[in-house]
Each structure stands twice: as structure tokens, then as C-alpha cells.
Amino acid sequence: MTTRTMQFRIYRYDPDKDDKPYLQDISVEVDATDRKLLDAMVKLKAKDDTIAFRRSCREGVCGSDALNINGRNGLACLTDLKDLPEPVVLRPLPGLPIIRDLIVDMTQFFKQYHSIKPYLINNDPPPETERLQTPEEREELNGVYECILCACCSTACPSFWWNPDKYVGPAGLLQAYRFIADTRDQATSERLDNLEDPYRLFRCHSIMNCVDACPKGLNPMRAIGKIKDAMVRRAV
Amino acid sequence: MVNKIVVGAHYGLKDWLGQRITAAFMAAYTVIFAVLLAGQPDLNYETWRAFMSGGFMRFLTFLFILSLTFHAWVGVRDIWMDYVKPTGLRLALHVLTLLALVGYTGWAVSILWRL
Numbered sequence: 342m343t344t345r346t347m348q349f350r351i352y353r354y355d356p357d358k359d360d361k362p363y364l365q366d367i368s369v370e371v372d373a374t375d376r377k378l379l380d381a382m383v384k385l386k387a388k389d390d391t392i393a394f395r396r397s398c399r400e401g402v403c404g405s406d407a408l409n410i411n412g413r414n415g416l417a418c419l420t421d422l423k424d425l426p427e428p429v430v431l432r433p434l435p436g437l438p439i440i441r442d443l444i445v446d447m448t449q450f451f452k453q454y455h456s457i458k459p460y461l462i463n464n465d466p467p468p469e470t471e472r473l474q475t476p477e478e479r480e481e482l483n484g485v486y487e488c489i490l491c492a493c494c495s496t497a498c499p500s501f502w503w504n505p506d507k508y509v510g511p512a513g514l515l516q517a518y519r520f521i522a523d524t525r526d527q528a529t530s531e532r533l534d535n536l537e538d539p540y541r542l543f544r545c546h547s548i549m550n551c552v553d554a555c556p557k558g559l560n561p562m563r564a565i566g567k568i569k570d571a572m573v574r575r576a577v
Numbered sequence: 578m579v580n581k582i583v584v585g586a587h588y589g590l591k592d593w594l595g596q597r598i599t600a601a602f603m604a605a606y607t608v609i610f611a612v613l614l615a616g617q618p619d620l621n622y623e624t625w626r627a628f629m630s631g632g633f634m635r636f637l638t639f640l641f642i643l644s645l646t647f648h649a650w651v652g653v654r655d656i657w658m659d660y661v662k663p664t665g666l667r668l669a670l671h672v673l674t675l676l677a678l679v680g681y682t683g684w685a686v687s688i689l690w691r692l
Contacts, residue, residue, distance in 0.1 A: 507582060537587050537590050538585050539592065539658065543589040543590075543593050576591075
């Protein structure tokens with residue numbers, strides 16, 4: 342089997358040992374079965390086991406291996422190795438505190454996610470069967486519910502970099518719309534109240550970095566636009 | 578209240594919608610202005626003055642000045658909100674921005690009615 346050597350440049354920082362972060366040059370042999378970036382990173386880890394990164398499902402479902410790959414946010418397990426110019430520069434997701442190497446502290450990101458109450462609010466007694474929707478009502482949730490909370494979008498958003506404590510961010514707002522759009526949810530007005538603030542929703546200036554970054558091909562900006570539409574419809 | 582993040586000022590929608598509407602008005606004004614100006618037989622100070630001091634243009638230009646004031650207020654305030662963190666400093670910058678914009682508006686309106 343043919344193998345080739347790939348060059349990597351990896352962001353390294355261990356707060357217990359290093360005064361400041363640095364970039365480490367390292368190479369690894371990959372063969373034809375190594376198709377995704379994560380395959381090469383697993384080999385890198387075997388070569389130098391001090392490199393720290395998160396990974397779990399290795400198939401784009403868990404969202405744990407989100408990285409900044411050659412300057413763009415993405416999932417290592419969904420990024421094709423053959424398309425990557427070398428050296429492949431791997432950095433942690435921008436804008437979040439770094440725990441070690443490629444591992445970031447996602448506390449702020451999840452705090453914003455929880456702030457939009459990401460669960461169905463319906464005070465009616467549960468029916469005998471499911472709470473039903475028409476196919477059209479269900480269709481509205483497509484392209485919204487698939488978010489895996491990898492944080493690629495929110496950490497690509499300058500508004501989230503400047504105000505991560507106040508701006509919900511594209512991932513949280515996509516989820517907010519998922520429940521605003523859900524016909525089974527009864528808290529639409531409270532949800533809109535929760536976002537009608539110059540910071541929480543309206544820091545979005547529609548620059549579309551989130552759309553560019555989303556490894557699942559979702560469009561948080563469109564969802565943000567629909568939340569604004571709902572607010573306008575409520576107000577006028 | 579030391580480190581608690583406080584959000585929920587309910588003026589986000591009004592400002593965002595206002596900024597969109599004023600932008601649309603200014604875009605329309607620019608087209609109307611360009612078309613009417615191009616239709617002037619010959620462009621010198623006198624025709625320009627007559628053009629700008631007519632009731633229709635004065636009405637539109639007055640609205641344009643007000644639109645620009647509101648639009649610039651939201652835009653500049655957004656910049657302060659993004660980049661200036663200390664509340665006192667931000668409030669001071671908001672006030673200075675407002676004072677400057679109100680001053681410019683009065684000045685522009687007085688010029689418009691002097692033509």
C-alpha cells in the first residue's frame with residue numbers, strides 16, 4: 342500500500358508546563374485508508390502522545406473534534422485529507438479559553454445554549470399518542486434540528502468573540518428558532534422576549550461566517566432572520 | 578451584582594427595524610436624487626439651489642437627514658457596544674455620539690432651509 346508523509350503544524354499549549362503557546366511541526370505517514378483528517382490525527386497521537394484533542398464518534402455526529410483547520414473551523418472527522426494544503430495548520434477553535442493544545446473550554450458556549458431553554462415547553466397534559474404536526478409544520482424544523490453543537494459556527498463569529506457572555510451566538514440562535522418554529526411549543530412569546538435585546542439576538546450583522554463554517558451544511562443566519570421576522574410579525 | 582451578566586433591554590427590534598427602514602429610504606432617496614439631478618437642463622449653482630429648495634426635494638431631504646441620523650446612531654452605538662466594555666466609558670461615548678448627531682442634524686436642517 343502506498344504511503345505518503347504529511348506535514349502538520351499544531352498549536353501546543355500545556356498551561357502546567359508552557360509559559361506561552363507555540364506551533365509544533367510534526368509529520369506523519371498516511372496511507373490510502375486514512376481518508377479523513379481525524380485518521381491522521383490519531384496517527385499523530387500515536388507518534389506523540391502528549392498532543393491533546395477531543396474526539397468521539399469519528400463520523401460527524403458528536404461534534405467533539407471541532408478545530409480550526411488551515412484557518413477555517415471544521416470537524417476533523419469530516420475533513421478530507423486529500424484536499425488539505427500542507428503544512429496542515431491545526432489550531433483550537435478561536436475565541437474560547439484553551440484548556441490544553443486543541444481542547445477548548447466550551448462552558449460559555451453551552452451557557453448560551455442553555456439560556457434559550459432548548460427543550461419543548463408545553464403545559465397541556467400529554468396526549469395518548471404523540472403530539473402531532475402536519476407534514477408542513479414538521480418541514481419547518483428541517484435544517485434546524487440537525488445541529489450537533491460542535492461550536493464551529495459560534496467560534497467563527499466576531500460578534501460572539503467580542504460578546505460571548507451576552508450574544509447567544511449562531512448555534513444557540515439556531516436552536517432557539519428550532520423551538521420558536523415548533524408548533525407543539527407554547528412558549529413562543531417568552532422565547533421572543535428572551536431574545537429581544539440589543540445583545541442577545543441583534544449582535545448578528547449577517548456576515549455569514551456561521552453558514553460558511555457549519556460542517557453540517559446548516560444555515561444559522563437564515564434561522565436568525567426568521568426569528569427577527571417573528572418579532573416583526575409580533576410587533577406590527 | 579458584581580459579575581452578573583445583565584441582558585434583556587427590550588429595544589433590540591425597534592432599533593434593528595428602524596435601521597433597515599432608514600437604509601431603504603436613503604437608498605430610494607439616492608436614486609430619486611440622482612434621477613432628478615440628471616434631468617436638470619444645466620447644472621450650476623442657481624439650478625441646483627432651485628432644485629434643492631423646492632417643496633418636494635426639501636421634504637425628502639429633511640427625511641433623509643433624519644434617517645441618516647437614526648441610522649448612524651444605531652450603527653455607531655453598535656460599534657461602541659462591540660468594542661468598548663467599561664459601562665461608564667461606553668455611556669460617555671453614547672452621549673457624545675448622540676450630541677454630535679443631534680448637532681449635525683440641526684446644522685443640516687438649517688442649511689436646507691437657508692437655500
